Structure formats: C-alpha cells, structure tokens
Amino acid sequence: MPIPAKVRFTLGALVFALVVFHCFFTGLDRCGFLGPDEPRYASIARDMALTGDWVTPRLNGVAWFEKPPLYYWSAAIGFRLFSSPEIAARTPSGVFALCAVLVLAFLAKRLNGASTAFAVAMMLPATVGMMGFARAAATDMPFAACLTLAMCASAYLLLEDAPAYPRICSAAFGVVLALAVLAKGPAAILLVGGSTALWAVASGNIARTFRLLRPTATLSFLAVVLPWYWQCAERNPDFLRVFFLEHNVERFLTNRYQHQQPFWFFLPILLLAVFPWTLLLVPAVADGWHALRKTAWRKSPSVFFVSWVLFPLVFFSAAQSKLPGYILPAVPPLVLLLARAISHDQDITPPARRTHLLWVALAFAALGFGFLLRDTFTVGPRSAATLAYVQGLSQPLMLVGISLLVGGLAVAVVSKLQDSALGLSIAAFTFSIAVGIAANHVLPVLDRDISPRQLAFAAREAAPNAPLAVHNLPRSWQYGAEFYLERTLPEWSPEMLRPVWVLTSEKRSSDLPRESAPGLGTPRIYGGATIVRVE
Numbered sequence: 001m002p003i004p005a006k007v008r009f010t011l012g013a014l015v016f017a018l019v020v021f022h023c024f025f026t027g028l029d030r031c032g033f034l035g036p037d038e039p040r041y042a043s044i045a046r047d048m049a050l051t052g053d054w055v056t057p058r059l060n061g062v063a064w065f066e067k068p069p070l071y072y073w074s075a076a077i078g079f080r081l082f083s084s085p086e087i088a089a090r091t092p093s094g095v096f097a098l099c100a101v102l103v104l105a106f107l108a109k110r111l112n113g114a115s116t117a118f119a120v121a122m123m124l125p126a127t128v129g130m131m132g133f134a135r136a137a138a139t140d141m142p143f144a145a146c147l148t149l150a151m152c153a154s155a156y157l158l159l160e161d162a163p164a165y166p167r168i169c170s171a172a173f174g175v176v177l178a179l180a181v182l183a184k185g186p187a188a189i190l191l192v193g194g195s196t197a198l199w200a201v202a203s204g205n206i207a208r209t210f211r212l213l214r215p216t217a218t219l220s221f222l223a224v225v226l227p228w229y230w231q232c233a234e235r236n237p238d239f240l241r242v243f244f245l246e247h248n249v250e251r252f253l254t255n256r257y258q259h260q261q262p263f264w265f266f267l268p269i270l271l272l273a274v275f276p277w278t279l280l281l282v283p284a285v286a287d288g289w290h291a292l293r294k295t296a297w298r299k300s301p302s303v304f305f306v307s308w309v310l311f312p313l314v315f316f317s318a319a320q321s322k323l324p325g326y327i328l329p330a331v332p333p334l335v336l337l338l339a340r341a342i343s344h345d346q347d348i349t350p351p352a353r354r355t356h357l358l359w360v361a362l363a364f365a366a367l368g369f370g371f372l373l374r375d376t377f378t379v380g381p382r383s384a385a386t387l388a389y390v391q392g393l394s395q396p397l398m399l400v401g402i403s404l405l406v407g408g409l410a411v412a413v414v415s416k417l418q419d420s421a422l423g424l425s426i427a428a429f430t431f432s433i434a435v436g437i438a439a440n441h442v443l444p445v446l447d448r449d450i451s452p453r454q455l456a457f458a459a460r461e462a463a464p465n466a467p468l469a470v471h472n473l474p475r476s477w478q479y480g481a482e483f484y485l486e487r488t489l490p491e492w493s494p495e496m497l498r499p500v501w502v503l504t505s506e507k508r509s510s511d512l513p514r515e516s517a518p519g520l521g522t523p524r525i526y527g528g529a530t531i532v533r534v535e
C-alpha cells in the first residue's frame with residue numbers, strides 16, 4: 001500500500017531536520033578551536049561583541065584587515081547569545097549553510113521538480129565539504145553560502161524566459177552578492193561574473209546576462225556593501241592597501257602566504273568534498289555525455305550549473321595560494337547535478353536508478369570497512385599511553401564503522417525497490433549519524449592533541465596570576481592559547497623576569513631552564529606541547 005503524500009512529506013521533513021542538526025549543529029563545543037583561523041576569527045568576533053566597534057576588526061587590539069566583517073558580525077551576535085565560545089563562533093557557519101541548502105533546494109524544485117529538490121535537501125548537508133565548514137568558525141561557509149544565494153538568484157533571472165517580479169529578484173540578487181563581498185571580498189564578483197559569463201557563451205544567451213546589471217540590482221548591491229567599506233577606509237587609512245593589495249591581489253598572484261599547491265590540487269579536494277556522493281559522478285558524467293549528443297543541450301539548466309562548478313575550479317586552480325576551503329563554492333552546484341542524476345526520470349531507466357543508489361551503498365561499505373579494519377594494518381609496539389589513547393577511540397570508531405555498513409546495506413536493499421527518495425533519506429541519515437558519533441565521542445578524545453584548549457586551561461590553573469610566555473609554539477596553538485587565556489602571549493627570552501611559565505613544544509622544552517610545575521608532576525603533553533616553569 002503506497003504511503004500517503006502528507007505522511008511522506010512529514011517523514012522527509014523530520015529526516016531532513018535530523019540530518020541538518022547532526023551535520024551542522026551537534027557537538028560544536030566538544031572540541032576546542034582548531035588551526036590558526038578559528039581562534040583568530042573568534043577573537044576578533046569576541047572583541048567586537050565586547051567593544052561594540054562593528055567597523056574595524058581587531059586581533060589583540062590591532063586592526064586586522066585579512067577578511068571583511070560578515071562572519072565577525074554574525075559570530076559577535078553569537079557571543080552575546082551563547083556562553084560557550086565554540087558554539088558562539090561556530091553556529092553562524094551552520095546557519096549560513098542551512099540557508100544555502102534551503103535556497104538551492106527551492107531552485108531545484110522550480111527547475112527540475114520536487115524529486116530533485118528532495119535529493120538536494122538530503123544530499124547537500126550530508127557532504128564532507130558542507131558538514132566540515134558548517135562546523136568551523138571561519139569565513140569560508142558564509143562566503144560560499146552567500147555566493148550560492150547569489151548564483152541561485154542569477155539562475156532565476158537568467159534561465160527564466162520572463163521571470164516574475166524581476167525588480168524584486170534583481171534587488172535580492174544585489175543584496176546577496178553584496179553579502180558575499182562582505183563575507184570574503186571582491187572575489188565574489190569575479191566568481192559570479194565568470195560563472196554566468198561562461199554559461200552565456202556556452203548557451204548562446206549573452207544578452208540575458210545584462211539582466212544582472214539592472215539598476216535595482218546595482219543600487220541594492222551598493223547600498224549594502226558600501227557603508228562598511230567606506231567607514232573602514234575612512235577610519236583606517238591603510239585599509240585599502242592592506243585588504244585589496246595584500247590579502248586579495250597578492251594572495252592570488254603570489255605565494256606570500258605560503259599556501260602554494262599544484263594546479264590540480266582542487267580536483268581531489270572537490271571529489272572529497274562531495275563524499276559520500278562522489279561515485280555518483282560516474283552515472284552523472286554518463287548522463288551528461290548522453291545529453292550532449294542532443295541538439296537541445298544548450299537549453300538545459302545543467303549548462304548553468306556545470307559553468308558554476310567549472311569556473312571556481314579553474315579560477316582557484318590558477319591562484320598561487322590554495323587552501324581547501326576555496327573550492328567550497330563549487331560544492332552546491334555539483335551536488336545539484338548529482339541529485340539530478342539520481343532523481344531525474346527523463347531518459348533514465350529503472351535499472352540505471354538502481355545503479356545510482358548502489359554507487360552510494362558501495363561508498364558507505366568501503367568507508368565502514370575502513371573504520372572496522374583500521375587496526376589490522378598497524379605494526380610495531382605501542383606504549384601504554386598510546387594503547388589507552390587507541391582504546392578511547394576504539395568504541396566510537398567501531399560505532400561509526402557499523403553505522404556506515406548497516407546504512408550502506410539498507411541503501412542497497414532499498415535500491416531494489418526503485419525508491420530513490422527512501423534510499424537518499426537512509427543514506428543522508430546514516431552519514432549524519434556517523435557525524436554525530438564522531439562529534440560527540442571521537443573529537444573529545446582527540447581534543448587534547450588537536451586543539452590548544454586543554455593546554456590553555458592547564459596553564460590558567462597552574463599559573464592563574466603568573467606571567468606566561470611562549471617558546472617555539474606552533475602559530476595555530478599560540479592563537480588558540482591566547483584566545484582561551486584572553487591575553488597576548490609574548491615570546492620567551494632570557495631577559496624576562498622570573499619565574500615565568502612557558503608554553504612550548506615538547507621538542508624544544510629542553511632548551512629552557514625549568515623546575516617541575518607545582519601540582520602537575522610529570523609535565524603533560526598536549527599535542528606535542530607542554531608547560532614548563534622557568535626559574
């Protein structure tokens with residue numbers, strides 16, 4: 001007996017809510033800040049919340065013009081709403097990601113139907129790229145989400161022969177494009193312009209691109225973007241030089257920031273970013289090749305989304321400075337193309353749809369076996385500390401592996417029923433459960449070794465009122481320690497007044513004259529760092 005439409009919709013909405021919750025919002029404070037960017041951006045946002053200066057971003061009291069303020073504004077609001085700094089700083093990225101998912105699903109429904117919209121809603125949150133950056137206190141997700149909104153608005157204006165409410169849609173396009181520029185800078189204009197220009201040339205619709213330049217779009221863009229740039233430049237005379245030349249032009253053309261990678265770097269990153277749906281590229285490419293043999297391919301909306309994927313991929317591949325987050329804007333359109341491959345009925349036989357779902361089941365099975373067999377290939381003796389560490393990870397990683405295997409088996413079974421909606425729901429829910437287990441049970445075990453949070457807490461407990469310094473501490477750990485200790489940590493030198501507590505790397509701790517830390521006993525190691533007392 002078929003399930004009533006209202007019941008299917010309610011169940012689908014419930015699964016979607018659970019997938020979004022687990023992938024974007026659960027366990028945000030179970031691990032401290034990671035890398036150099038999270039504590040740095042969180043510090044700037046916390047300073048904004050405390051000082052009320054919403055114009056000039058400041059890191060440890062010094063103007064910091066690496067990025068525009070959209071993320072800082074949203075995280076500053078988070079610091080006023082939440083007591084946990086990790087939740088305050090990471091929640092905004094999840095909210096931006098959710099907006100991108102909803103708007104892209106709405107566009108998919110309009111262009112390709114309800115089945116593709118449902119597939120996008122299930123698949124996009126449950127990707128490595130969206131899940132990872134939606135949980136990060138960084139500018140990548142706000143930028144990618146606003147860029148997604150801008151490209152969706154441009155798709156509506158360009159792909160419709162006579163779009164309804166053109167002035168409202170043009171104004172909305174200008175606003176979201178301005179927000180993208182406020183999220184990361186002028187690269188948003190280049191990405192939107194380049195992607196739409198590539199589509200215009202490929203589809204032969206060059207004249208339509210002028211719809212994006214209507215006065216309502218231009219005026220709304222300027223009304224949103226100019227106030228902050230104008231005020232920041234007025235208050236800080238070196239802003240334009242530092243922001244535009246150093247952090248935009250030089251970052252693209254030179255290796256000044258030491259992020260050089262080979263030209264092909266983003267190709268494997270993009271394939272990983274859309275996991276567990278990566279293998280769907282096989283049938284998707286086959287469907288695309290079949291469509292190219294038709295004379296009407298230029299009129300297909302897929303040309304727009306392929307252009308949306310290709311231009312950021314080529315653009316950032318040409319840059320001298322490359323970081324994984326740069327390719328995030330290409331993930332939403334690629335997922336939409338994969339969603340069409342698994343849900344679109346046109347020219348796809350039922351056996352092909354079963355094959356599509358089996359590709360997903362295969363990905364889950366391979367990853368599940370990888371988690372379950374992870375210790376099989378470990379050789380060599382292990383210390384007692386290492387064994388305890390491994391045992392702490394063993395059970396949650398085993399649960400992740402079992403959930404992936406069971407979910408993959410369920411997807412394979414459902415594929416025989418030719419119910420792609422049910423198969424996608426199971427796959428997305430399985431991925432989200434694995435993310436939830438990892439966030440709540442794996443990251444807390446790793447916290448001491450991958451985040452400086454516990455190191456900072458130990459230093460605060462051991463020396464609440466004593467001077468602190470750092471010595472050859474990795475930059476990312478120094479930023480994190482300074483955030484949690486709420487103070488700037490100077491580099492240690494022999495001329496400093498003693499005693500002084502020094503956060504240092506384990507390898508360089510022998511360089512310092514020291515005594516055992518009272519109450520600490522044998523110095524504890526936190527991801528290769530420790531605390532010593534210099535007399």
